[in-house]
Amino acid sequence: MSGDELSAPRPAGAPRHSLTVSVLAAAAEHTDCTFSNLALAGRVNLEQLFGGTRYEPGTGADPLAIKRGRLFEEILKKDDYAELLNLLYEQDAAMGAFGADARIARLRDIPVSSGRSGLELRAAATRVELGKIARKAWDAPTLIDGAVIRARIAGEIAYFEADGLAAASNGALHVVEAKSFPLIDGRCDPVKLGAACVQAGLYAGLVRAQLREDGLPGETVSDTGFIVLPKNTRLGRAVLLRQNLTFHIRRAERLLSLASLDVGAVERIHDHPFPSEKTVAAERIDALSHLMDQAGTQYRPECLEHCAAAKLCRERAYRAGRVALLGDQVRRELTGIDTLPRVLELAGGAEALESEQDSARELVRARRMYRRALKEARP
Numbered sequence: 001m002s003g004d005e006l007s008a009p010r011p012a013g014a015p016r017h018s019l020t021v022s023v024l025a026a027a028a029e030h031t032d033c034t035f036s037n038l039a040l041a042g043r044v045n046l047e048q049l050f051g052g053t054r055y056e057p058g059t060g061a062d063p064l065a066i067k068r069g070r071l072f073e074e075i076l077k078k079d080d081y082a083e084l085l086n087l088l089y090e091q092d093a094a095m096g097a098f099g100a101d102a103r104i105a106r107l108r109d110i111p112v113s114s115g116r117s118g119l120e121l122r123a124a125a126t127r128v129e130l131g132k133i134a135r136k137a138w139d140a141p142t143l144i145d146g147a148v149i150r151a152r153i154a155g156e157i158a159y160f161e162a163d164g165l166a167a168a169s170n171g172a173l174h175v176v177e178a179k180s181f182p183l184i185d186g187r188c189d190p191v192k193l194g195a196a197c198v199q200a201g202l203y204a205g206l207v208r209a210q211l212r213e214d215g216l217p218g219e220t221v222s223d224t225g226f227i228v229l230p231k232n233t234r235l236g237r238a239v240l241l242r243q244n245l246t247f248h249i250r251r252a253e254r255l256l257s258l259a260s261l262d263v264g265a266v267e268r269i270h271d272h273p274f275p276s277e278k279t280v281a282a283e284r285i286d287a288l289s290h291l292m293d294q295a296g297t298q299y300r301p302e303c304l305e306h307c308a309a310a311k312l313c314r315e316r317a318y319r320a321g322r323v324a325l326l327g328d329q330v331r332r333e334l335t336g337i338d339t340l341p342r343v344l345e346l347a348g349g350a351e352a353l354e355s356e357q358d359s360a361r362e363l364v365r366a367r368r369m370y371r372r373a374l375k376e377a378r379p
């Protein structure tokens, strides 16, 4: 079975979602978790699957924030992208020439012909425009409006709509990601900026994969992406931040290669597919818990921000006393040790496995110091 043919077991009843860049971006935070990879590959909608159970995830995106985002995009697109093009011109000296004769490829205007979806047609047109940029054609676009990238995820075709892709006339393509959180006095929310970079990295990874599939150099996509934000809380003026996306692109490429999902894990869980959302809540949770055992998870506190399964995973981690509950730093300091009861055993002098020896030495030393300090503190 080749990676491209592989797909996660999925009964007809398991709720599905369409693959969007936000879904991919969330999954990009957990590429080491096989359960999460299987859910992604099977397009299983975990939010819905946990709905109505005591592990139901919190509410989704704030509708006001969505409205603000749409408004900001409209401002950027007004008068043929005048605001965004102005910001790109300012990059000229450092980034190449965006030029005064900007050409915008308007892919949203493509008429939908019978038998083919709008996304399919836009994806084909995006390929043509990307080819022009990579070949440095005279009519290469400065901006692609309504770009759609086609990708094969775990054997199925998915279409991803980009906010905008910008290209300099020197043949380098820069991903543009517009977000509506403000930059005030040169500062913005670092968590939101990080999330925007994750998304931009994913677009870059998708475009590179598309170019390579077409026999063109993936390196046409620059490691430098542009995040466009409102200047101050009012949306009227925008500012462009140049961001190095090298790390995010590398991680996105790793995620996208999950088309070659762990065959062993798929086979292990073949008899225990994702349950239907119609299954009684308690049985659904039992089935999901069983799947987690079979596939494997890598819980850490950050999961709570990105994964709909996090509340169940956290409880399972508590029950098992997993070291991962204490966060990445502690996990690194206790390398090789999986659970807190084992930490206590080793600190008390239990014989360590080879993989536990470095951490065990430190634990014994720490315990000795602690006991000495207690003794000295006694009156």
Ligand code: SF4
Pocket (backbone or CB within 6 Å): 030, 033, 034, 035, 036, 297, 298, 299, 300, 303, 304, 307, 308, 309, 310, 311, 313
């Ligand atoms: S919450 Fe659980 S299933 Fe989700 S990514 Fe984390 S470890 Fe994996």
